[in-house]
Amino acid sequence: MRGGKRDKPIAGTDEVPKAVVSRLSLYLRELQRWLRAGQDTISSTQLGKTLGLSDSQVRKDLAYFGQFGYPGRGYRCDELIQKIKRILGTDKLWPVAVVGLGNLGRALLGYRGFTHQGFQIVVGFDIDVRKIDQPIDGVPIHHLRELPEVARQRGIRLAILAVPASAAQEVADQIVAAGIEGLLNFAPVSLTLPASVNVVSVDLAVELEQLSFAVVKRASREAGQSQLDTRNEPSV
Amino acid sequence: MRGGKRDKPIAGTDEVPKAVVSRLSLYLRELQRWLRAGQDTISSTQLGKTLGLSDSQVRKDLAYFGQFGYPGRGYRCDELIQKIKRILGTDKLWPVAVVGLGNLGRALLGYRGFTHQGFQIVVGFDIDVRKIDQPIDGVPIHHLRELPEVARQRGIRLAILAVPASAAQEVADQIVAAGIEGLLNFAPVSLTLPASVNVVSVDLAVELEQLSFAVVKRASREAGQSQLDTRNEPSV
DSSP, X not given: OOOGGGGSOOTTTSXXXXXXXXXXXXXXXXXXXXXXXXXXXXXXXHHHHTTTOOHHHHHHHHHTSOOOSBTTTBEEHHHHHHHHHHHHTTTSOEEEEEXXXXXXXXXXXXXXXXXXXXXXXXXXXXXXXXXXXXXXXXXXXXXXXXXXXXXXXXXXXXXXXXXXXXXXXXXXXXXXXXXXXXXXXXXXXOOOOOTTSEEEEOOHHHHHHHHHHHHHHHHHHHHHHHHHHHHHSOOO | OOOGGGGSOOTTTSOXXXXXXXXXXXXXXXXXHHHHTTOOEEOHHHHHHTTTOOHXXXXXXXXXXXXXXXXXXXXXXXXXXXXXXXXXXXXXXXEXXXXXXXXXXXXXXXXXXXXXXXXXXXXXXXXXXXXXXXXBTTBOEEEGGGHHHHHHHHTOOEEEEOSOHHHHHHHHHXXXXXTOOEEEEOSSSOOOOOTTSEEEEOOHXXXXXXXXXXXHHHHHHHHHHHHHHHHHSOOO
């Protein structure tokens, strides 16, 4: 047990809300899109616009991490990209393990889409002996019991958990015991893990709500459109 | 081809950025949490706080959809929950189909966690004849070719795509042909679909960035902690 001042988080590291970090990812994508489109600079208004965020929100989010941008000129895209990548830790490539090689796990092994975002899946694990020692899409496969050794050898600190819900807690415990520090959890269960391990779970309900909103919106727009049609073009 | 004024989106339905809709989901979770904790009202400051959003951002987001809240008293939790659910379309229960019954698909069939958020998985589809006609966790399974008929019978407008990447586009085409209006895509591929179909894809890179940030932050905090330890407690 420790007491006194040292328990207070160090300023600028601990007080950042998760949602701010999520928005950093969105800013990064937007900046990369602008840079690809040949734009060298961007204002906080422009950066927030397609995300539906006000310029002051953008500035407030970035202010958690320091002073960026140039008065009257906005941000330099390449500079802010590098700074956000450094904040997110993705200025270097993270080797990632996939644990559980069902359809999703196997699909992830073959997915190269986030390599340029700083993550590379370098190894897969399973307990099904039929899957072991047969590389999938060039990625080597090991038995889960070899995770501690492979993680240490390859410097793996992040893992994706893609096992069925029934096995998730037990496998997550093994992953944590292997020294993995961050876990992306696809199993639809709430995991109980030590506070020292960072867990991100994909919330399906939130994603589904985006869809139901869009479907309802479209239906109501088409109903409105059809009312307009009726008003302007009486049936003949 | 249509021209003139009717092509303009109807105010208040079409101009809502996706990020605002995402935040509605977060507001909804936060309001539900407050209500469970016995709080009847909440201010925009309180509603934004754990999400790292300013009170003005919260008010601006909600203003897309109308006038909520009471001056000087904030929002009534139960009332705002109902209003957000109506906006998101989740004031009624949506029957959802899962297409592709590998590990993830099967895990979803057994997952009841988002039923109280307005979504219920009522049927699964696959092309593997061994999986068909054997209910999984009580959910009936059909061959994919029966999707149009089952979707019509059960009023299914949303589907979750959980097939391997290699099959995703072809199966998505079939889902769209069956009249499904919203698709939650777990396959790590970018789907090409008609504009009339709403697609949400889970962006793994964004999720992984949350983890890398947290891991880097923890490492830097522990380094800082250990510096403090050294300063305050010289080794004996």
